[in-house]
Amino acid sequence: MFELFDLSYDFLDEDVTLWPENQNFLENLEYFKKLQVVNDVAERGVALIEQYNRCLTKDEEQLQYLLQVVTEHRKQYPNCNNSNFVTP
Structure with missing residues (x-):
């Protein structure tokens, strides 16, 4: 450096x-x-997720509900990732 x-x-x-x-x-x-x-990577990540959130819904109440659903799903299925799915 x-x-x-x-x-x-x-x-x-x-x-x-x-x-x-x-x-x-x-x-x-x-x-x-x-x-x-400047943590450019983190700033770009935050901007990307904010942009994605705006695509999902513009209603703040719906967004909060969606985030709660995702949180509950992660609690119920903590190891839910592609490697755990069985493909036919």
Whole structure:
């Protein structure tokens, strides 16, 4: 990761207790504090499920009922997946 951001990592060879005195460590610390992190995969997943939910129903009451039905089904059939189905 340090190479990806073109940052020095020689402080890794030192004892951890000395890092706060190492200039390269301090520069890296400041760099990463300013770096904005975005979980793009999670955000896309949330957007996808929201879009899918809108396709199912636009009525919030119906959506809540559907979610309750799915929850109950998962409780009754906890191992319900493709590998557990018998095909004729």
